[in-house]
Amino acid sequence: MKAVHFGAGNIGRGFIGETLAANDFSIDFVDVNQTLISALNERHEYDIELAAPGQEKIHVENVDGINNGEEPEKVVAAIATTDLVTTAIGPKILQFIAPLIADGLVARKHNDNLTKVDVIACENMIGGSAHLKEEVYKHLADEDRAFVDEYVGFPNAAVDRIVPLQKHDDPLMVSVEPFKEWVVDESQMARPELKLTGVDYAPDLEPFIERKLFSVNTGHATVAYTGQTLGYETIGDAIKDERVLNQLKGVLKETGDLLIDKWGFKRADHEAYQNKIINRFENPYISDTIARVGRTPIRKLGFDERFIRPIREAKERGLGYAKLLETVGKIYQFDVPTDDESVKLQQMLQDKFAEVVTATTDLKDQDLVAEIAGKLVAEFSAPRK
Numbered sequence: 003m004k005a006v007h008f009g010a011g012n013i014g015r016g017f018i019g020e021t022l023a024a025n026d027f028s029i030d031f032v033d034v035n036q037t038l039i040s041a042l043n044e045r046h047e048y049d050i051e052l053a054a055p056g057q058e059k060i061h062v063e064n065v066d067g068i069n070n071g072e073e074p075e076k077v078v079a080a081i082a083t084t085d086l087v088t089t090a091i092g093p094k095i096l097q098f099i100a101p102l103i104a105d106g107l108v109a110r111k112h113n114d115n116l117t118k119v120d121v122i123a124c125e126n127m128i129g130g131s132a133h134l135k136e137e138v139y140k141h142l143a144d145e146d147r148a149f150v151d152e153y154v155g156f157p158n159a160a161v162d163r164i165v166p167l168q169k170h171d172d173p174l175m176v177s178v179e180p181f182k183e184w185v186v187d188e189s190q191m192a193r194p195e196l197k198l199t200g201v202d203y204a205p206d207l208e209p210f211i212e213r214k215l216f217s218v219n220t221g222h223a224t225v226a227y228t229g230q231t232l233g234y235e236t237i238g239d240a241i242k243d244e245r246v247l248n249q250l251k252g253v254l255k256e257t258g259d260l261l262i263d264k265w266g267f268k269r270a271d272h273e274a275y276q277n278k279i280i281n282r283f284e285n286p287y288i289s290d291t292i293a294r295v296g297r298t299p300i301r302k303l304g305f306d307e308r309f310i311r312p313i314r315e316a317k318e319r320g321l322g323y324a325k326l327l328e329t330v331g332k333i334y335q336f337d338v339p340t341d342d343e344s345v346k347l348q349q350m351l352q353d354k355f356a357e358v359v360t361a362t363t364d365l366k367d368q369d370l371v372a373e374i375a376g377k378l379v380a381e382f383s384a385p386r387k
C-alpha cells in the first residue's frame with residue numbers, strides 16, 4: 003500500500019508516519035523543508051523515541067520525500083497512484099496544498115484509476131477534511147467534480163499525541179509522548195474497507211473531536227496562556243504553579259460540563275479522561291514551550307476554535323464559562339516576537355489603545371500617542387509572577 007502524506011513535521015513523522023509504516027505502507031512525505039526532504043531521500047528511514055522511562059525507539063522505514071515547492075509534478079504523480087492521502091501541515095496551510103491535491107485527483111481520472119481513495123486532514127480543527135475538500139473543489143473543473151464525488155472521500159479526523167518542537171542532531175529523529183489516538187469518521191470514507199491498525203473508526207466523529215479539542219487543546223492552551231502571563235516559558239514549569247493548575251482544572255470543569263451535557267459522556271469516565279490529560283501535560287520527559295502550545299493566537303481565538311466555541315455553547319445551554327473567559331483575556335496578552343499572529347495581535351491592540359489615548363487626551367502628537375499606547379499594551383501584558 004502507498005500513502006502520500008503532506009507535512010513531514012512533528013506529528014507527520016511522529017504519529018502519522020509511525021501508524022502508516024506499522025500498516026506496511028510506503029510513504030511519500032511532501033514538505034517544503036529541503037533539509038527534511040533530503041534526509042528522507044538519503045536514508046529512507048528514521049527513528050521515533052518515546053518520551054517515557056526507557057525511551058524506547060520505534061523504527062520507520064520505506065519513506066521518501068518530495069519537495070512540493072520544487073517538484074510539484076512528482077506530488078501529482080504520487081497522488082495519482084496512491085492508496086491514501088493524509089495531511090498534518092497546519093489548518094491555514096491546507097488552502098496552499100489544495101491545488102496540488104486537486105491535480106493529483108484529476109490525474110487519477112485521466113489514468114482511469116478507479117480505486118477509491120480517502121484524503122484525511124489530521125489537523126487540530128473541527129471539520130479539517132471537510133475544509134480541505136472545499137479548498138480542493140475550488141480547483142476542480144466542473145467536468146472533474148463528478149469523478150471526485152464518486153471516487154474520493156474526505157473523512158474528518160481527530161489526532162491526539164503531544165509532539166513538541168524537536169532538538170536533535172538528526173533532523174528526522176522525533177521524540178513523542180507514548181499516548182496516541184487517531185479517530186476517523188467512517189461514514190465519510192470512500193474506501194471504508196481500507197482500515198488501519200492503530201486507528202479508531204467512528205460512525206460520528208463530532209463527540210470525539212469536540213472532546214479532544216475542548217479538553218487536550220483548550221487545556222494545553224490554558225496552561226500556555228496562563229503560564230505566559232506569570233512569566234513562564236515552558237509548559238512543564240508553568241503547570242507546577244498552583245495558579246496555573248487551578249486555572250486548567252477550572253477550564254476543564256467548564257468544558258467537561260458542556261461535553262457531558264451535549265454528548266452524554268459519563269462524568270466519572272470524563273474525569274478520568276481529564277486526569278490523564280493533566281498527567282500528559284506534566285510528563286517530565288517532554289520539554290514543550292509555551293510559544294509552541296500558544297502559537298498562532300488569532301487562529302486559536304477563532305469562532306469554531308477551542309475557546310470561543312465552548313464559550314458560545316456553554317452560554318446557549320446556561321452553563322458556566324467564567325474560567326474560559328478569563329483565559330481568553332490572557333490570549334490577548336500572548337507576546338511572542340517570532341509568532342506572526344502574536345505580533346499582529348499586539349499591533350491591533352496598540353492601534354486600539356492609541357485610539358483611546360487620542361480620544362481621552364486630545365493629543366495631536368502621534369509619536370507621543372504611540373508611546374502612551376505602548377505603555378498601556380505593556381501594562382496589560384506584563385508578567386505578574
Ligand SMILES: NC(=O)C1=CN([C@@H]2O[C@H](COP(=O)(O)OP(=O)(O)OC[C@H]3O[C@@H](n4cnc5c(N)ncnc54)[C@H](O)[C@@H]3O)[C@@H](O)[C@H]2O)C=CC1
Pocket residue numbers: 008009010011012013014032033034035070090091092093095098099124125126161162163164165166
Ligand atoms: N505537534 C502536535 O503535537 C500535534 C499537531 N497536530 C496538528 O498537526 C499539524 C502540524 O503540526 P506540527 O506537526 O506540530 O507542525 P510542524 O511545524 O512540526 O509540521 C508542519 C510541517 O508542514 C510543513 N509545511 C508548512 N507549509 C507547507 C507547505 N506549503 N507545503 C508543504 N509543507 C509545508 C513544514 O515545513 C513542517 O515540516 C497542525 O495542524 C497541528 O495542529 C495535531 C495533533 C498533535
Ligand SMILES: O=P(O)(O)OC[C@H]1O[C@](O)(CO)[C@@H](O)[C@@H]1O
Pocket residue numbers: 126161162163164165218219220222223294295297298
Ligand atoms: O497545533 P495547534 O492547534 O497550534 O495547537 C497545539 C496543540 O496541539 C498539540 O500539539 C497536540 O494536540 C497540543 O500539544 C497542543 O495543545
